Amino acid sequence: MREIPASFGNISKKILQTFTRCTAGTVIVTFDEYFSPSIKDNEHTLRGTNRSQRYQIKGPDQVRPADFLSELRNINFKESLVSFLIEDWKNQEMVTFFKNKTVYVNYKNCYKFLEVNGAVVRTEDENKACPAHEEADTKVIFHACQVEPDSNVLIRCSDTDILVIALGNMQHLKENVRLWLKVGVGNAERFINVSKLYESLGPDLCQALPGFHAFTGCDFNPAFFKKGKKRPLTILQNSTDFIEAFSKLKNYPDIETQIFDILERFVCCIYGLKKFTDVNEARLSIFAKSFKCNDIEETFKIKTKNFDGSILPPCKSELRQQILRCAYISSIWSNAYRQNPTVLSPSNCGWQEIRDKLEFRWFEGDQLPTSVSEVLIKDHSNINDSDANIQIDNEEYDEETTHNQVSTSEDSDEEDISCLMESFRSGEDVLSSIFD
Structure with a gap:
């Protein structure tokens, strides 16, 4: 979001509006979970992400922190924000966003939102819950593999990991499910036909x-x-x-x-x-x-x-x-x-x-x-x-040499996919560019 509203209630509305303004009949939103201990502990340290002071969102009228983006590095704040969104979206004033749509929110459980007789109904779907998944990346692919046959799936992301995970699980999609990735913004926006890329690479x-x-x-x-x-x-x-x-x-x-x-x-x-x-x-x-x-x-x-x-x-x-x-x-x-x-x-x-x-x-x-x-x-x-x-x-x-201990770099050299899609000509070219 370029302009972040002042209150948490308006932030909630803007996020939900962003997710539901597409033409798709089903929208799936996934969030990371933060296990402790986690294999991402080292990455959290490098990014400055930590569990600092506890944060409580008491209601939609509460004013957000002045430095909202910096506060997102606080895991406690992010968990509180996601929990608030899940609770706030069941309010009846949100009903207009759910007309003719089914929205799934996967966090610690999988919540299903839909409009029934002019009211918002929220239920829990245990079959689509995946609490053992820590990252939203794998949750996205888990849901893609649950989509009914003969469907089109569009994933909005800017992460190399999701493309790799998707390609590694293509054989588990149901029959005739076509998978696409939408990456980049503005003039750099691109669509990757993952199904075609899978056929090209083998x-x-x-x-x-x-x-x-x-x-x-x-x-x-x-x-x-x-x-x-x-x-x-x-x-x-x-x-x-x-x-x-x-x-x-x-x-x-x-x-x-x-x-x-x-x-x-x-x-x-x-x-x-x-x-x-x-x-x-x-x-x-x-x-x-x-x-x-x-x-x-x-x-x-x-x-x-x-x-x-x-x-x-x-x-x-x-x-x-x-x-x-x-x-x-x-x-x-x-x-x-x-x-x-x-x-x-x-x-x-x-x-x-x-x-x-x-x-x-x-x-x-x-x-x-x-x-x-x-x-x-x-x-x-x-x-x-x-x-x-x-x-x-x-x-x-x-033959006698000193033993020199080597530490491998902790930089994964990953780049935003949106900057790399310019070389999208063939399946091999796309993958080589993403891994460059």
């Missing part, structure tokens, strides 16, 4: 996208520093092994151990090291390009003042935690059509609870060697050149 790739999107960085999971999504997407599209591995992540823990090895090889590829299948060896290769000895007897000298650890891929221990988090997120996104999308626990999938918040478990085990003896070759007399060095990319590097 079901196999679409089912791999939730896992891929979570793996390469999203609101819940850190990204690989400066690797983005466009090039990794190209690598994914060119490999049936990678597509199959990402598709199966949603079935964790009932997945083959080889999937971890395949995704490890995928990481080596996005770092430009296609000959490698082990991330630890890939790290050594990159490190050795700056710190290598031409002779085993040569004194170790640092040839550069600093070494940027962010250029290294994560070590095997870190990568395993990234894959576990990806499996958890993929389980939720790929099963958005279900009322209970996952039975997995975040504590077993790459997070740990600290002070009532879920934080990333970056790795397991010791970060550094427990003693110097673990990284020393005690006796060189019986070691020849082939034993003391490893062969990587036709170059020999010293």
